Amino acid sequence: MLHITMIGCGAIGLGVLELLEQDPHLLVERVIVPPGSEEAIGQRLARRSSPPQVVTALPEDARPDLLLECAGHQALEEHVLPALEKGIACLIVSVGALSQPGLVERLEAAAERGNTRIELLPGAIGGIDALSAARVGGLDSVDYTGRKPPRAWKNTPGEQACDLEHISEATVIFQGSAREAARLYPRNANVAATLSLAGIGLDRTRVTLIADPHSEENVHQFQARGAFGGFELNLRGRPLAANPKTSALTVYSIIRALGNHAHGISI
Numbered sequence: 001m002l003h004i005t006m007i008g009c010g011a012i013g014l015g016v017l018e019l020l021e022q023d024p025h026l027l028v029e030r031v032i033v034p035p036g037s038e039e040a041i042g043q044r045l046a047r048r049s050s051p052p053q054v055v056t057a058l059p060e061d062a063r064p065d066l067l068l069e070c071a072g073h074q075a076l077e078e079h080v081l082p083a084l085e086k087g088i089a090c091l092i093v094s095v096g097a098l099s100q101p102g103l104v105e106r107l108e109a110a111a112e113r114g115n116t117r118i119e120l121l122p123g124a125i126g127g128i129d130a131l132s133a134a135r136v137g138g139l140d141s142v143d144y145t146g147r148k149p150p151r152a153w154k155n156t157p158g159e160q161a162c163d164l165e166h167i168s169e170a171t172v173i174f175q176g177s178a179r180e181a182a183r184l185y186p187r188n189a190n191v192a193a194t195l196s197l198a199g200i201g202l203d204r205t206r207v208t209l210i211a212d213p214h215s216e217e218n219v220h221q222f223q224a225r226g227a228f229g230g231f232e233l234n235l236r237g238r239p240l241a242a243n244p245k246t247s248a249l250t251v252y253s254i255i256r257a258l259g260n261h262a263h264g265i266s267i
């Protein structure tokens with residue numbers, strides 16, 4: 001059985017706990033939450049059959065088999081970097097954090113010193129295997145469009161770009177590089193960052209973000225061109241009820257990745 005510590009217990013974290021109850025090979029034994037929320041989250045988890053321990057940092061002597069991040073960009077600096085140094089393998093979904101200059105190099109160096117690995121999960125998007133394979137032959141362009149209902153852009157700079165409550169047509173709220181998208185939209189542009197890191201980088205990947213009052217889904221589209229040929233993907237993700245910014249596929253992507261670590265066959 002693999003022992004997992006999970007960072008963050010919000011929409012994704014609760015979804016992961018729910019689904020892992022079915023799998024005897026995987027146990028979330030501990031969750032790391034922000035200081036001040038231990039009691040509320042502890043009470044929420046107490047109803048579960050085997051509730052994880054709730055802490056605000058990884059205990060000094062703890063050595064989980066895997067550390068799973070589903071908290072937000074800040075958690076990489078706070079929890080993932082020190083865990084890698086200690087030799088703990090980490091899986092992350094807040095991939096947009098890697099747009100911060102120097103963080104990729106620091107994560108890589110920490111993993112090397114700890115003789116371990118950090119895995120960037122595909123989360124809400126698919127096709128990362130094909131895109132990163134295509135990169136080997138050379139890529140000319142990758143263009144990404146993220147389209148979500150207006151409620152998914154609340155508390156983002158999208159509020160300054162348009163009147164989210166009253167738009168009647170699909171409205172472009174951002175156009176620029178994936179690096180800029182990930183910085184301005186940390187909770188909505190992790191897919192843009194993932195595509196960039198698999199493809200032609202954060203500065204060359206062109207991103208368009210759209211608030212669309214006619215969409216009930218989080219739609220992720222990209223086109224890639226290169227020596228391999230061409231590739232288009234259009235993924236219509238169902239948002240999680242607990243967080244309209246986040247697609248349900250992100251939870252399933254985590255379950256798949258954890259299963260691949262625990263089971264005899266990985267796919």
Ligand SMILES: NC(=O)C1=CN([C@@H]2O[C@H](COP(=O)(O)OP(=O)(O)OC[C@H]3O[C@@H](n4cnc5c(N)ncnc54)[C@H](OP(=O)(O)O)[C@@H]3O)[C@@H](O)[C@H]2O)C=CC1
Nearest residue numbers: 008010011012033034071072075093094123124190243246
């Ligand atoms: N790769 C992908 O495709 C996707 C990636 N994501 C990433 O996953 C993250 C989580 O998504 P989701 O679950 O929907 O968000 P939620 O806001 O529902 O949950 C995040 C939880 O993590 C907690 N948290 C925040 N910072 C820390 C920290 N430093 N240490 C421990 N806990 C922390 C939050 O606490 P509090 O509310 O008190 O701040 C909250 O309870 C997103 O912020 C985004 O970065 C999301 C969707 C897709």
Ligand SMILES: O=C([O-])CC(=O)C(=O)O
Nearest residue numbers: 124188189190191246247
């Ligand atoms: O869950 C999604 O649809 C994608 C998302 O939020 C992100 O890219 O950060």
